[in-house]
Amino acid sequence: MSSRPTVFVVDDDQAMRNSLKWLIESVSMQVETFESANAFIQSYYPGRSGCLLLDVRMPGMSGLELQEYLKVNQIAIPVIIITGHGDVPMAVRAMKAGAVDFIEKPFNDELLLESIRHAMAVDAKQRDTQSQRAEIATRLARLTPREHEVMLMVTNGKANKEIATSLGVSSKTVEAHRARVMEKMEADSLAELVRMAISANLTLVETPEE
Structure with a gap:
């Protein structure tokens, strides 16, 4: 055929x-x-x-x-x-x-x-x-649950300090997660990572403040 x-x-x-x-x-x-x-x-x-x-x-x-x-x-x-x-x-x-x-x-x-x-x-x-989209899905599957959380927050405009506070970890730990996310997603820039998140329809659900 x-x-x-x-x-x-x-x-x-x-x-x-x-x-x-x-x-x-x-x-x-x-x-x-x-x-x-x-x-x-x-x-x-x-x-x-x-x-x-x-x-x-x-x-x-x-x-x-x-x-x-x-x-x-x-x-x-x-x-x-x-x-x-x-x-x-x-x-x-x-x-x-x-x-x-x-x-x-x-x-x-x-x-x-x-x-x-x-x-x-x-x-x-x-x-x-x-x-x-299939390639992005393959790359997303490489992320750990924590790396996925960090990617969601990063691509929704959260700063490292905000992410660290939200997850209860240090800023250095967040930086390490971000670096691994960029590597696993094969993204050369934050803008490219954001485009991938949009293509995959990833959205961050905000937690209501107490």
């Missing part, structure tokens, strides 16, 4: 599938076509990069139902909706549900290709973000 980014075309109209396949391959993009939503589901495995070119009206599972299936199963692949003029309200619904674009039939070839390029860029950015 190829690891190249792929345009997955789902349309019950064979002539349309063939036309789209020819157009997409003409600009050296990889494409796979499917006659139904179920055929796509059976073939696709989460993690494959690319985008989904999806017709709205199809026998069996509709395009909107496939989009909902992907959302429920947390399969984050950018979706472009292809629609007939009468399906525009449905396409708007798809956009509100997260589709990156909808293209009306008959469509302009270059407009469609530009939309596909945009969807591919969205996919690449999503994957880069996921990769970064």
